[in-house]
Amino acid sequence: MLMVCDVSILLSATSAVAGEGTRMPGLGGVIHAAGVDMYDPIHAVTTDQVQTVMGPKLSGTQHLACETAHVPVEHFLVFSSTSAVFGLKKGSIYAAANSCLDTFVQHQKANGQPGLSLQWGAWSQIGMAASLRSSGYIAGGVTNQIGRCAF
16 A cells, blocks of 8 residues: 655654555565755755755655664665756755765664665656756656666
């Protein structure tokens, strides 16, 4: 069963892990796929923008980790981005947030907890990057078919 919620809100994450309002047999694992980006150069970024972009990735991961700390999950998968390695010209906050996710997974694994970070490239047909393709900001990308096969 799939549970969708805004994990940047602690109560939402708590409810999802507890399976409130569902007949879930138990939590098998976590797939954290949240992401928000704002494409501004670093000198134009505001504190509010930092919170908007970092919140879903970092607060969401922290909430899920706290809520599953005593639950035997088989996997804790986070969707990161190649931007954590290569950076983005106008997406520095997003790149930093993804780098933090990668570090979180290293911490999980060092402590004997499950953790895997998938550093996706830009998806060409869906997601945040799809709308940027027409602007010329991003060329190419992962197609839906290739992404599904990779996952």
